[in-house]
Amino acid sequence: MDSHDTENPCGTRRGLLKCMAWAGTGIVWSVVGGVPRGLGLGGTALAAPVDGFSFVQISDTHIGFKAEANPDPKATLQQALDRIAGLPHKPAMMIHTGDVSHLSKAEEFDTAAQILKGAKLDTHFIPGEHDVIGDDGKQFFGRFGGKGAAPGGWYSFDEGGVHFVALVNVLGFTPGTGGTLGKEQIEWLERDLKGKSASTPIVVLGHVPLWPIYPQWGWATDDAAQAMAYLKRFGSVTVLNGHIHQVVQKVEGKVSFQTARSTAFPIFAAGQGPGPGPMKVPADHLKAVLGIRDIAYAPATGLVIADSTLAS
Amino acid sequence: MQYAIARRARMLAAAGVLLAFAAVASAQQTPAIPPNQVVIDNFAFAPATLTVAPGTQVVWINHDDEPHTVTSVDGGRTFKSPALGTDDKFTFTFAKPGTYKYFCSIHRYMAGTIEVK
Numbered sequence: 172m173d174s175h176d177t178e179n180p181c182g183t184r185r186g187l188l189k190c191m192a193w194a195g196t197g198i199v200w201s202v203v204g205g206v207p208r209g210l211g212l213g214g215t216a217l218a219a220p221v222d223g224f225s226f227v228q229i230s231d232t233h234i235g236f237k238a239e240a241n242p243d244p245k246a247t248l249q250q251a252l253d254r255i256a257g258l259p260h261k262p263a264m265m266i267h268t269g270d271v272s273h274l275s276k277a278e279e280f281d282t283a284a285q286i287l288k289g290a291k292l293d294t295h296f297i298p299g300e301h302d303v304i305g306d307d308g309k310q311f312f313g314r315f316g317g318k319g320a321a322p323g324g325w326y327s328f329d330e331g332g333v334h335f336v337a338l339v340n341v342l343g344f345t346p347g348t349g350g351t352l353g354k355e356q357i358e359w360l361e362r363d364l365k366g367k368s369a370s371t372p373i374v375v376l377g378h379v380p381l382w383p384i385y386p387q388w389g390w391a392t393d394d395a396a397q398a399m400a401y402l403k404r405f406g407s408v409t410v411l412n413g414h415i416h417q418v419v420q421k422v423e424g425k426v427s428f429q430t431a432r433s434t435a436f437p438i439f440a441a442g443q444g445p446g447p448g449p450m451k452v453p454a455d456h457l458k459a460v461l462g463i464r465d466i467a468y469a470p471a472t473g474l475v476i477a478d479s480t481l482a483s
Numbered sequence: 484m485q486y487a488i489a490r491r492a493r494m495l496a497a498a499g500v501l502l503a504f505a506a507v508a509s510a511q512q513t514p515a516i517p518p519n520q521v522v523i524d525n526f527a528f529a530p531a532t533l534t535v536a537p538g539t540q541v542v543w544i545n546h547d548d549e550p551h552t553v554t555s556v557d558g559g560r561t562f563k564s565p566a567l568g569t570d571d572k573f574t575f576t577f578a579k580p581g582t583y584k585y586f587c588s589i590h591r592y593m594a595g596t597i598e599v600k
Contacts, residue, residue, distance in 0.1 A: 238548040238569070274550055274566045300589045304552065304566040344558040346586040346594050388526075389592045446526040447590075448549045 223469025224263040224331040227255050227292075230413030231299065231433035234283040235273035240449035241457060244273075244435035245286060250481050251434040251463050252290045258465060263330060265292040268413035268431060269299030269341065269378035271315065275306065280314055298324065299378040299413060300341040307342060325356050327363050333468055334367060336360065338377040340392045350379030350392035350414075357394065361401050372407040372474065380412045382421060382428045385441035390415055402426060409474050411464075415447070418462075418478050429476060432462035458482035520544065521595060523551050523567070523587075528595035537599055540576045545569060553595075554588040563588075 232248045241247060255262065267287070272279035280302075287294060296315035298308050308324060317326035317337055324339040338360070340350030352360075364373075375381065381399070383391035402408045408426040416433035417440065437450045437460040444450060452460055459482035467475045516522065522529050523545040535541060543553045545567040553573050555561035561583065564573035577583065577599040587593035 240548070274568065301550070304550070304589060343588065343591045345591075346556055346584075347591040349591065351591075387592075389590050446547075446549075448526070448547060 221469055222471065223467060225258075225260055225465060225467040226264045226266060226330070227258075227262045228266045228268060228411055228431050228464040228466060229255075229434055230268040230431040231270040231416055231435055232267070232283060232287075233270055233273045233301065233433065233435035234286070235276055235279035236435055236449075238449055240436035240451045245282060247457070247461055247481065248283075248286050248434045249289070250458070251461070252286070254463055254479070254481060255290060255292070262292060262465070265290055265294040266376060266411065267294055267296045267315075268376055268411060269297050270301040270413060270433075271296065271299070271311070272302055275302055275304040275310065277310060280310060284314060295328070295335070295337060295376070297337045297339060297376050297378055298341055303341055308339075321356075321359055323353070323356055323359075325359060331468060332470065333372045333374055333474075334364075335374045335376065336363065338375060338381075338398070340377050340379050340381070340395075343393075347393045348386045348391050349389035350377070350381075350395075352392060352394050352398055357397050357401075360398055364401050364405075367405075369404050370406050372468065373402060373405050373409070374474070375402065375408065375410045377410065377412050379414045380419075380428065380430055381410050382423070384415065384419055384421075384430070388441065388447040390441065390447070399426065407473055409466075409476075411466075415441075417460075427474075429464075431464045432460070432478065432480065434461050434463070434481075437461070517542070521553075521597075522546060523593075526551075526590055526593055528587075528593060531594070532596040532598060534598040534600065535577060537580050538576065538578060539599070540574050541597055543567070543573045545571050550589060551587045551593065552589055553585055556584045556586060559588070 229251055233244050236244050271283045295317060298311045302308060302311040312324050316324060318328065320326035325337060327334065327336045338352060338356065340352050343351040377392065379392050380390050381392050381395040406425055410426065410428045412428065412430045415430050416436065416438040417430065418432055419430045421428045437452060438447055439450045459480050462478055462480040465477045465479065519535055519539050519541050521533055521541065521543045523543060524547065526547065533541065545551050548569055550566040550568050552566060553562065553564040555563065562575040567573055577597060580599045583597040583599065585595050
């Protein structure tokens with residue numbers, strides 16, 4: 172019985188209790204391509220993985236936003252960080268998937284940096300389109316640029332056996348649908364992945380969704396298919412996006428796409444509002460539509476993702 | 484009161500009832516949309532194509548809560564606004580005849596054209 176517990180904790184009576192303890196706090200298990208994954212229902216944090224590590228994703232902090240949908244995104248960002256500090260396990264790092272600022276203003280970046288510093292976590296950033304207005308990201312990359320980043324701002328790094336690829340898809344100098352990566356970045360990606368074994372778990376970071384969720388509102392990346400072609404051979408690819416301020420998930424073969432909630436304000440569901448702009452909700456409901464994402468990785472389980480709201 | 488009028492005007496413009504808007508606006512003795520103005524409302528430039536005479540100063544005004552830019556399709560070499568917040572304006576004078584296409588560099592699917600002839 173005990174040996175079964177370690178192999179498949181949900182397959183035995185005792186293990187099932189463990190699973191239920193977890194499920195009871197809001198995680199639903201699903202098995203995708205042989206990789207077990209937990210999808211948070213907004214209620215919980217993950218347990219610390221055995222032989223692995225965990226990290227958190229925040230997105231779309233929009234410091235500087237002050238319209239009705241959230242007059243104080245500084246406070247909600249702080250609440251998100253408090254939530255992260257309260258996790259039962261300390262994350263190895265934090266990922267910010269863009270739109271740190273609302274209008275790319277120096278004082279917005281300053282304020283964001285000041286608040287984020289309080290998390291005391293090694294943080295990896297990619298820009299959103301709100302971070303590169305007017306100067307093509309010069310200020311953003313100067314403050315939040317990744318170590319060893321290419322001139323275009325993209326970079327990669329390794330953590331606990333997982334290879335992370337941080338892409339920039341918000342520097343579009345011509346009209347288009349949504350995000351764009353560009354030839355140079357796609358060629359870099361091919362080179363970056365070349366020597367990697369197919370069993371290396373890959374996590375891809377990009378601000379604008381890397382699959383077409385709703386192109387009418389720009390929720391797509393024009394040339395993402397080319398980038399995805401280089402990722403196909405890997406056994407586990409997880410794409411973490413922001414931009415749309417809500418959780419949308421899709422699995423395509425061994426690739427799982429996940430957009431995250433914002434810490435600032437919600438946006439209408441695809442096609443369900445006048446446009447992809449801020450959605451006003453009653454003030455006492457705001458925390459229920461903002462959130463963070465907790466991601467645990469262990470070789471035995473792969474990546475397990477839990478989204479939770481600031482209200483839970 | 485001014486706020487209410489602005490709101491009403493925005494709703495009508497969003498509905499694309501531009502003629503009705505002009506009529507209502509003049510009935511309320513507020514100025515109609517000038518012929519050299521492009522309004523940004525609900526993630527769209529209106530009118531999408533504006534025709535003006537050479538030497539005209541065109542004014543864009545953003546009525547969205549979301550910021551937008553006005554950027555010529557040559558990567559902003561001909562004209563390029565900073566981020567326009569709510570009710571911010573950007574102006575550019577078109578000296579020479581031609582077709583000038585532009586877009587919002589934040590929302591790249593938002594496109595417009597200025598015809599100068």
